[in-house]
Structures are given as C-alpha cells and as structure tokens.
Amino acid sequence: MRHLMSPLDFTTQELDRLFDLAGDIEHNLQKYAHACDGKILATCFYEPSTRTRLSFESAMTRLGGRVIGFSDAGSSSASKGESVSDTIRVISCYADICAMRHPKEGAPMVAMEHSLIPVINAGDGGHQHPTQTLTDLLTIRSLGGSLGGFTIGLCGDLKFGRTVHSLIHALVRYEDIRFLFISPEELRVPDYITEMLKSKNIPYEEVTSLEDVMPRLDMLYMTRVQKERFFNEEDYIRLKDFYILDMAKMELARPDMLVLHPLPRVNEISVEVDNDPRAAYFRQAQYGVYVRMALILTLLELT
Numbered sequence: 001m002r003h004l005m006s007p008l009d010f011t012t013q014e015l016d017r018l019f020d021l022a023g024d025i026e027h028n029l030q031k032y033a034h035a036c037d038g039k040i041l042a043t044c045f046y047e048p049s050t051r052t053r054l055s056f057e058s059a060m061t062r063l064g065g066r067v068i069g070f071s072d073a074g075s076s077s078a079s080k081g082e083s084v085s086d087t088i089r090v091i092s093c094y095a096d097i098c099a100m101r102h103p104k105e106g107a108p109m110v111a112m113e114h115s116l117i118p119v120i121n122a123g124d125g126g127h128q129h130p131t132q133t134l135t136d137l138l139t140i141r142s143l144g145g146s147l148g149g150f151t152i153g154l155c156g157d158l159k160f161g162r163t164v165h166s167l168i169h170a171l172v173r174y175e176d177i178r179f180l181f182i183s184p185e186e187l188r189v190p191d192y193i194t195e196m197l198k199s200k201n202i203p204y205e206e207v208t209s210l211e212d213v214m215p216r217l218d219m220l221y222m223t224r225v226q227k228e229r230f231f232n233e234e235d236y237i238r239l240k241d242f243y244i245l246d247m248a249k250m251e252l253a254r255p256d257m258l259v260l261h262p263l264p265r266v267n268e269i270s271v272e273v274d275n276d277p278r279a280a281y282f283r284q285a286q287y288g289v290y291v292r293m294a295l296i297l298t299l300l301e302l303t
C-alpha cells in the first residue's frame with residue numbers, strides 16, 4: 001500500500017506517469033466518470049482549507065466515488081481529545097482512501113503509520129504540501145513546456161510557506177533549474193533548504209527586490225504571507241503587503257513569463273493582473289483537480 005507524504009515519495013518517472021494520466025483525464029474526462037464507483041474518500045481537515053479540500057472532493061466526485069469527512073478539528077472527535085492514530089484506525093473502517101490536513105507537522109505521517117488505507121498529506125503545518133506541489137509541477141509541465149531548464153522566482157513568505165518548501169524539494173530533481181528567492185529578511189527561506197541546495201550545487205540567489213529580478217524570470221511563484229503562523233500580529237501587518245505584483249511590475253517581465261500562486265491570494269497580486277495571459281493561477285487550480293484524480297486512481301491501484 002502506498003501513501004503520499006512528500007512529493008519525493010514518487011520517482012520522477014512515476015511523476016511523469018502521474019502527469020500523463022492527469023493529461024489524459026483533462027482531455028477525456030468522461031472516460032473516468034465511473035473509475036471510482038463504490039469507493040469512498042475521507043477528507044480529514046484539522047485546519048481551514050477551501051481549494052485543497054474541495055478539489056479533493058471534486059476529484060473523487062468526478063471519478064464517480066463518494067466523499068465523507070470533516071472540515072475543522074472542532075467538529076471532529078479531536079475536540080474530545082481523540083488522537084490522530086485512533087481517528088485514522090476508525091476512518092480506515094469507513095473509507096478506502098484518506099486526505100488529511102493538520103496544523104502539526106508530521107501528523108499525517110503518524111496517521112500513515114496506523115492506517116489500513118492510503119493516506120495523502122494535504123498539508124502539515126509549515127512543513128509540506130505535496131498535492132499542491134503535484135499541481136504546481138503539472139502546471140509548469142503543461143503551460144511551460146517542460147520540467148527543467150528555467151529560472152523560477154519564489155516570492156513572499158518563503159519561511160512559513162509550505163508550498164514553497166515542497167516545490168523546491170521537488171524541483172531539485174530536474175535539470176538546469178535556477179532559483180531566485182525573493183523575500184523580506186524576516187521571511188527568508190529556511191537554512192535547511194539553502195544548505196540542501198548548496199550540497200547539491202544548485203544555483204540560487206536571495207534578494208529583496210522583486211522589480212530588479214523580474215526581467216530574468218521564466219516563472220514567478222507568488223505566495224501569501226502566512227498570517228496563521230505568525231506569533232505576533234504587528235509583524236504580520238508590517239510584512240503582509242511587502243510585495244504586490246501589479247501591471248507596472250508585469251511590464252518588466254518577459255512576454256512569456258508565467259505567474260503561479262497556490263491561492264488563496266490576499267493582496268500580493270492585484271486583480272488587474274488576472275486578465276494578463278501570463279497569469280496562470282486559476283488554470284493552476286484546475287490542474288489541481290486533474291492531478292488529484294490521477295493520484296487517487298494511482299494510490300487505489302485503479303490505473
């Protein structure tokens with residue numbers, strides 16, 4: 001039985017197969033409409049989510065399966081003090097596969113160890129968010145042409161942004177990728193990530209000015225300042241509007257640069273950018289459904 005805890009749980013060849021399947025799903029949605037007939041997905045979300053939870057629900061529903069679950073810890077038995085390991089033992093009796101989000105780093109791994117069904121990490125604290133990474137990789141592959149041979153700027157909250165941490169880990173396995181980390185000093189990418197890049201001789205730069213590096217980017221991955229992970233509201237207020245991508249900045253960019261964002265957006269991309277053909281974030285959300293459909297089929301061994 002396979003689970004998904006980190007994007008590195010799949011080899012790059014396995015990811016290629018997953019993305020090929022997602023591509024087939026995109027173009028032949030009807031073919032998969034009954035692929036999960038009779039199967040149940042449990043969504044166990046101990047932390048708020050719109051996109052991830054609903055995209056899992058949409059994915060399973062589009063496959064003909066059904067969904068059960070809870071969308072906040074307060075409405076689950078966690079509020080009575082039940083452990084994650086007990087909850088998953090019970091969910092294993094009710095469902096065929098489980099997607100779990102938890103504010104504590106490592107909680108989905110604990111669930112995996114006690115589970116009788118495949119568990120998907122749908123985000124654990126500031127740690128990892130592998131299905132967002134699969135979404136990001138599929139978007140880059142589909143709209144950018146290939147996974148490799150580009151300069152990507154990651155901008156915003158690189159300290160707490162789990163999507164950033166997951167994506168960097170996944171991208172280092174591809175050829176010829178250059179990283180530009182664009183953040184205020186307080187929200188720099190964690191040292192363990194820059195140490196990992198150094199040990200693999202992968203080029204990266206850390207800068208604070210988005211304008212300065214804009215012309216060099218093939219891709220810009222914008223992120224929200226992660227309010228819920230701040231200890232102090234003043235720091236959040238000071239940093240939340242540090243970067244705002246607007247049309248003036250877009251004019252400095254290449255005509256084919258892609259703008260990605262895991263969403264939700266707050267102020268970091270002004271709405272005027274939405275109509276620019278380079279804005280790919282809503283298409284990215286659509287790819288998120290196809291890749292989760294492919295993932296559910298793969299983990300349930302229905303391919």
Ligand code: NCD
Nearest residue numbers: 051052132163224262263264
């Ligand atoms: C991200 C997350 O939850 O980490 N959202 C998502 O799943 N698409 C990014 C964020 O919340 O900023």
